Structures are given as C-alpha cells and as structure tokens.
Amino acid sequence: MRLYLDHNATTPVDPRVADAMNDAVRRCFGNASSIHAFGQAAKAALDDARSATAELLGARANDVIFTGSGTEADNLAIRGVAEAALPAGRRHLIASAIEHEAVLNTLKALTKRGWTSTLLPVGPSGVVDPADLEAAITDRTAIVSIMHANNEIGTVQPVAELAGIAHAHGALFHTDAVQTAGKLPIDVTALGVDLLSISAHKLNGPKGVGALWTRRGMRLVAPTTGGRQERNRRAGTENVPAIAGLGVAAGLAASKLAVEAGRLATLRDRLEAGLLERVPDSTVNGSGERVPNTTNMSFHGVEAEALLIALDLEGIAVSTGSACSSGTLQPSHVLRAMGLTPQRAQSSIRFSLGLGNTEADVERVLDALPPLVVRLRALSRSPAHAHA
Numbered sequence: 184m185r186l187y188l189d190h191n192a193t194t195p196v197d198p199r200v201a202d203a204m205n206d207a208v209r210r211c212f213g214n215a216s217s218i219h220a221f222g223q224a225a226k227a228a229l230d231d232a233r234s235a236t237a238e239l240l241g242a243r244a245n246d247v248i249f250t251g252s253g254t255e256a257d258n259l260a261i262r263g264v265a266e267a268a269l270p271a272g273r274r275h276l277i278a279s280a281i282e283h284e285a286v287l288n289t290l291k292a293l294t295k296r297g298w299t300s301t302l303l304p305v306g307p308s309g310v311v312d313p314a315d316l317e318a319a320i321t322d323r324t325a326i327v328s329i330m331h332a333n334n335e336i337g338t339v340q341p342v343a344e345l346a347g348i349a350h351a352h353g354a355l356f357h358t359d360a361v362q363t364a365g366k367l368p369i370d371v372t373a374l375g376v377d378l379l380s381i382s383a384h385k386l387n388g389p390k391g392v393g394a395l396w397t398r399r400g401m402r403l404v405a406p407t408t409g410g411r412q413e414r415n416r417r418a419g420t421e422n423v424p425a426i427a428g429l430g431v432a433a434g435l436a437a438s439k440l441a442v443e444a445g446r447l448a449t450l451r452d453r454l455e456a457g458l459l460e461r462v463p464d465s466t467v468n469g470s471g472e473r474v475p476n477t478t479n480m481s482f483h484g485v486e487a488e489a490l491l492i493a494l495d496l497e498g499i500a501v502s503t504g505s506a507c508s509s510g511t512l513q514p515s516h517v518l519r520a521m522g523l524t525p526q527r528a529q530s531s532i533r534f535s536l537g538l539g540n541t542e543a544d545v546e547r548v549l550d551a552l553p554p555l556v557v558r559l560r561a562l563s564r565s566p567a568h569a570h571a
C-alpha cells in the first residue's frame with residue numbers, strides 16, 4: 184500500500200465531497216444567474232457552499248468570493264487592492280520573503296508596472312518579526328500580504344499583530360490562509376485581517392476552486408472583467424460542482440477540526456521525535472507554533488531529491504518543499520530566507536500528514552527512512568560519487 188505524506192501539496196477528495204460534486208454536476212447544471220428554477224437550483228448550491236465556507240472562517244456568507252484557485256484568490260486580493268489604492272497615491276506593497284509564489288510573483292509582476300515592493304525577512308525560526316514590518320511600512324503602502332502559515336515548514340505567522348501594524352499606517356492586510364483553513368481555527372475578526380485566501384484542494388476538496396474573503400465595504404478593482412458574478416468581483420459563470428465540493432469540504436473540516444488537529448499533531452510529533460532519535464545529524468526547520476500536520480527536516484549530507492526518490496520506491500510519498508517549485512533543483516526560497524546554507528536546504532524533506540494517516544504509517548517511515556539515509560550518505564562519500 185502506498186503511503187501519502189504530501190498533504191500540503193494536495194489532499195485526496197473526501198468521498199462525501201465527491202458525492203456532493205457528482206450530485207451537483209447532474210442536478211445543478213443551470214446557470215446560477217438564470218431566473219428560472221434550473222438557475223435557482225444552481226444558485227441555492229452556491230448559497231449553501233458560501234455559508235459553509237464562511238462558517239469555517241468565522242465570516243459572513245456575503246463576504247465570500249469564489250475563485251478558480253488559491254492562486255487566483257491571492258491575485259484578486261493583491262492586484263485588486265493595489266489598483267484600488269492608486270488614486271490615494273499608495274504604490275508600495277509588502278509581503279514576506281517566505282510567501283507562496285502566488286503572492287511573490289504577483290508582487291514581482293506589479294513592480295514591473297510601477298509599484299514598489301518590500302519583502303520582509305525571517306530568521307531561523309521561519310517567523311516574520313513585527314518590528315521588521317514596522318520598519319518597512321510607509322504611508323504609501325497599499326497592502327501587506329503575510330501568509331497565515333507557511334506551506335513548506337508550517338510556521339504560523341503573528342497575523343493579528345502584523346495586521347494591527349498595517350492598519351496603524353492606513354494599509355490593508357491580506358493573509359494567505361491556504362495552509363491553515365481546516366487545520367487551525369480561523370476567525371477573520373480575531374485575526375483582524377481585511378482579506379483572506381483559501382483553496383479547496385488543501386482541505387479534501389477538489390482542485391481548481393478557492394475563495395477570497397473580504398471585509399465588508401472593501402474597495403477592489405477586479406482584474407477579471409466580464410459579467411457581474413460574485414458581486415462584480417470575479418466575472419465568469421460559476422463552477423457550481425467545484426464550489427459545492429468546497430462547501431462540503433469546509434463543513435466537514437469545521438466539524439472535525441479540533442479532534443483532527445490534535446490527532447495529526449500527535450502523529451507529527453511522534454514522527455519528528457523518532458526521526459531525530461534514529462537519524463544522526465538531522466534537524467527540524469522552523470520553530471514556534473506550526474500547523475499540526477507539517478514537519479520539515481534536514482538530513483545532513485543527503486540529497487533530498489535522492490531521498491525522496493528512494494522513499495517513493497518504498498511506496499512513501501513526501502516532498503522537498505513546495506510542489507510548484509520542486510523539479511527546479513533550486514534550493515527552497517523559504518529555507519534560504521531562513522538562513523540555511525544551500526547544502527542544508529537541499530537536504531530537506533517536508534512530511535505533511537492528513538486525513539487517512541495513522542500511527543502505523545509513522546512507524547513505517549521510522550523503519551524505512553533511517554537505513555536509506557545511511558545508504559545515501561555512504562554513497563555521497565564514496566570516491567565514485569566524488570568524481571562523478
């Protein structure tokens with residue numbers, strides 16, 4: 184049996200989500216903007232999903248905009264605010280150096296079009312220091328975008344405090360909560376944010392659907408122009424089956440969040456402690472509060488790609504970091520921002536647990552991984568490898 188420990192890349196669809204989507208495909212084919220009964224059925228499916236998604240975020244249903252992905256939600260937030268803030272002369276954008284590419288490359292694109300941007304550093308903990316935001320922010324800053332938790336190392340960022348600093352300077356605050364929705368309790372009011380992104384496929388929902396929550400009254404210039412769907416924020420006929428799937432996934436996640444978070448934290452801690460004990464010269468990357476399902480570990484002297492492939496041959500799926508940037512052979516920008524040497528960054532593996540994982544799965548990794556590390560270390564020290 185193959186073992187899947189890469190839930191931060193994506194998660195399997197819960198069968199109940201698949202059933203709901205199947206039902207929506209067959210039953211809710213009407214256009215949600217149509218007035219007739221077929222349209223109303225589709226609209227009702229959207230309304231249900233909007234309520235369930237809002238509930239997961241401690242938000243009002245009307246303030247949830249469905250998008251085509253977490254990436255699109257991040258784009259809508261940052262581009263939408265950046266454009267809307269232009270008349271006020273706010274042309275500066277801030278994010279952290281450890282954001283997902285969805286945020287980093289959006290800032291990069293905007294800087295080519297006249298905006299300026301600042302990336303906040305992180306120390307070895309993998310956490311943004313609010314003092315760095317305080318030093319970087321100006322009265323020309325339009326938006327600060329700092330993720331709720333990092334996808335590669337799981338560190339939770341001090342979002343409420345950072346949002347407070349942004350607001351004190353008249354800037355808006357966006358958080359990418361793609362890796363926390365369904366893993367940690369989220370309350371948009373307690374977090375004090377203005378915009379928050381999520382993605383269905385990280386919480387046992389389908390791919391290709393996400394949501395952006397925006398505070399009521401927020402001015403956004405939508406990058407996509409067209410029909411008046413999603414309160415004029417996201418033009419295009421809604422993907423009703425996918426959105427229905429997000430709604431059911433959000434409801435299921437909310438109903439089991441506390442229990443599942445505790446269960447996964449116990450498994451993760453057992454995995455981490457076991458590997459630290461059995462593999463000499465191994466370390467955990469990132470510290471402080473982390474999402475309960477994630478650990479990122481360096482096995483010094485081992486090429487992470489080689490270890491990943493060796494584990495895959497044993498039927499165990501892990502990751503070297505973000506699925507979007509793997510295969511590039513570039514050391515992770517997150518680990519590099521934390522000050523890890525390229526060698527250590529390239530010896531790092533991410534384990535991300537999820538719904539089906541059990542104690543037996545953890546034991547399987549604890550048995551399989553240490554001998555692979557011994558073998559790969561021996562190989563990398565051999566003269567043949569040195570001359571290769």
Ligand SMILES: Cc1ncc(COP(=O)(O)O)c(C=O)c1O
Pocket residue numbers: 191192252253254255257283285330332333334359361362382383384391392393507
């Ligand atoms: C933190 C974070 N933000 C954004 C995304 C992008 O979400 P999506 O895959 O739905 O575009 C991901 C997923 O890889 C992520 O981990």
